Amino acid sequence: EVQLLESGGGLVQPGGSLRLSCVASGFTFSSNTMSWVRQAPGKGLEWVSTISGSGDSTYYADSVKGRFTISRDDSENTLFLQMNSLRVEDTAIYYCAKNPNRLLEPRDWFDPWGQGTLVTVSS
Amino acid sequence: DIQMTQSPSSLSASVGDRVTITCRASQSISSYLNWYQQKPGTAPNLLIYATTSLRSGVPSRFSGGGSGTDFTLTISSLQPEDFATYYCQQSYSTPITFGGGTKVEIK
Numbered sequence: 001e002v003q004l005l006e007s008g009g010g011l012v013q014p015g016g017s018l019r020l021s022c023v024a025s026g027f028t029f030s031s032n033t034m035s036w037v038r039q040a041p042g043k044g045l046e047w048v049s050t051i052s053g054s055g056d057s058t059y060y061a062d063s064v065k066g067r068f069t070i071s072r073d074d075s076e077n078t079l080f081l082q083m084n085s086l087r088v089e090d091t092a093i094y095y096c097a098k099n100p101n102r103l104l105e106p107r108d109w110f111d112p113w114g115q116g117t118l119v120t121v122s123s
Numbered sequence: 124d125i126q127m128t129q130s131p132s133s134l135s136a137s138v139g140d141r142v143t144i145t146c147r148a149s150q151s152i153s154s155y156l157n158w159y160q161q162k163p164g165t166a167p168n169l170l171i172y173a174t175t176s177l178r179s180g181v182p183s184r185f186s187g188g189g190s191g192t193d194f195t196l197t198i199s200s201l202q203p204e205d206f207a208t209y210y211c212q213q214s215y216s217t218p219i220t221f222g223g224g225t226k227v228e229i230k
Binding site for chain 1: 153155157159161165166167168169172173178210212214215216217218219220221222223224
């Protein structure tokens with residue numbers, strides 16, 4: 001069974017940093033593109049970032065580009081999201097999700113999702 | 124960026140009703156459209172991928188259709204466990220974008 005377990009969320013002041021982790025199990029982690037999707041309290045879903053199975057290609061939403069960095073450690077089956085210069089509007093539950101292919105392709109989806117980790121940016 | 128517009132944003136329906144949710148893309152996305160279900164306090168779950176393909180384990184009362192810019196999610200006979208929020212998502216190009224969601228409530 002595929003499982004994704006996020007950690008690293010918490011309360012941080014504006015301008016601060018956090019590093020989220022997502023430990024994967026139940027599949028060959030290095031073979032799949034992986035993503036982060038967030039959901040602000042009471043709001044809809046927003047794609048944040050995606051990294052290819054090789055780690056060579058990364059993609060970011062404009063809202064986080066230059067502030068967030070996605071990476072992966074295939075030896076530890078772990079996906080990361082380094083979040084710097086955090087803003088109040090980054091407050092959300094952050095989900096990691098598995099994509100079906102090694103590379104990001106148009107025929108793509110998120111399945112499954114982790115349970116999420118809450119990031120709160122507030123002074 | 125491709126904008127995804129869902130309608131309605133909410134609806135009330137009874138058990139046994141046939142329910143259809145619409146998703147419209149701001150430009151053609153071929154068949155690269157996915158649907159998710161989210162219940163309160165839980166992560167989203169994939170229902171349908173590539174417009175019409177039912178994820179393994181998802182009941183057959185769920186179906187998807189459309190192409191180009193207009194897509195639908197249909198629940199043929201609403202069950203108590205189907206009351207949730209549904210999101211469409213395009214995977215045609217980055218940035219990947221979601222619709223605003225449709226909350227299905229009990230009438």
